[in-house]
Amino acid sequence: MDSTHTPPTMKFAIQINSGPYQSESSESAYQFVRAALRKGHEVYRVFFYYDGIDNAFRYASPPDDEKSMVQRWSQLARRHDIDLVVCISAAQRRGLLCIEEARRVGKVDPDLADGFRISGLGQLVEAAIEADRLLVFSA
Amino acid sequence: MLHIMNHAAFDSAPVDRLLSRIGEGHTLMLIENGVYMVKRGSVAAERLERSLSDLTVCVLAPDLAARGITAAEVMARVTVVDFGGFVDLAVDNAVIHSWI
Numbered sequence: 001m002d003s004t005h006t007p008p009t010m011k012f013a014i015q016i017n018s019g020p021y022q023s024e025s026s027e028s029a030y031q032f033v034r035a036a037l038r039k040g041h042e043v044y045r046v047f048f049y050y051d052g053i054d055n056a057f058r059y060a061s062p063p064d065d066e067k068s069m070v071q072r073w074s075q076l077a078r079r080h081d082i083d084l085v086v087c088i089s090a091a092q093r094r095g096l097l098c099i100e101e102a103r104r105v106g107k108v109d110p111d112l113a114d115g116f117r118i119s120g121l122g123q124l125v126e127a128a129i130e131a132d133r134l135l136v137f138s139a
Numbered sequence: 140m141l142h143i144m145n146h147a148a149f150d151s152a153p154v155d156r157l158l159s160r161i162g163e164g165h166t167l168m169l170i171e172n173g174v175y176m177v178k179r180g181s182v183a184a185e186r187l188e189r190s191l192s193d194l195t196v197c198v199l200a201p202d203l204a205a206r207g208i209t210a211a212e213v214m215a216r217v218t219v220v221d222f223g224g225f226v227d228l229a230v231d232n233a234v235i236h237s238w239i
Binding site for chain 1: 225
């Protein structure tokens with residue numbers, strides 16, 4: 001099978017459960033999303049759950065000659081208007097805070113990278129309902 | 140139904156669960172370390188061949204390449220796809236399960 005097959009246009013939801021330095025799942029999900037967009041499909045939402053929230057740390061600073069998954073997601077969201085949602089419980093457990101929450105607990109920096117937003121598990125449920133397909137990428 | 144497997148056969152628990160639940164006419168998409176299962180002559184490939192005679196097995200080309208597995212080393216009756224082909228399989232199968 002090759003990619004010349006022309007299927008109907010669909011809405012995809014993606015769930016990512018592991019971080020960029022934990023497994024290949026972020027890379028696989030990212031490449032899947034790009035391929036789906038190239039084929040004219042819609043990516044309704046990418047939901048970052050469990051250690052998947054590590055994809056959203058603004059200050060992740062890999063060496064210059066190494067890919068940055070955080071920047072890749074931010075760029076993809078900017079170019080294609082993709083909704084990148086980080087699970088609030090998973091994020092707060094791991095110290096990833098949006099500016100409002102950071103201020104509330106007496107911290108100063110917004111840790112969340114551009115293009116991401118923090119919300120609840122309901123967003124995953126809604127994505128599963130609204131999208132035609134939900135794919136899970138995990139370690 | 141589309142089954143997605145990213146574990147190699149030597150990570151036995153997820154593979155055992157998969158092989159016990161897979162049904163006739165299903166499609167198996169092997170990604171990441173899951174691609175080791177199709178290396179011709181390996182114990183994993185023999186196990187897959189025995190268990191999955193009625194199954195469509197697909198394997199992700201870039202993940203084969205990343206592990207140095209050439210097309211000639213891929214067992215018979217396995218289809219090599221790119222990420223676009225993976226997307227097509229997700230479109231063609233209304234039920235998708237990732238074995239994690």
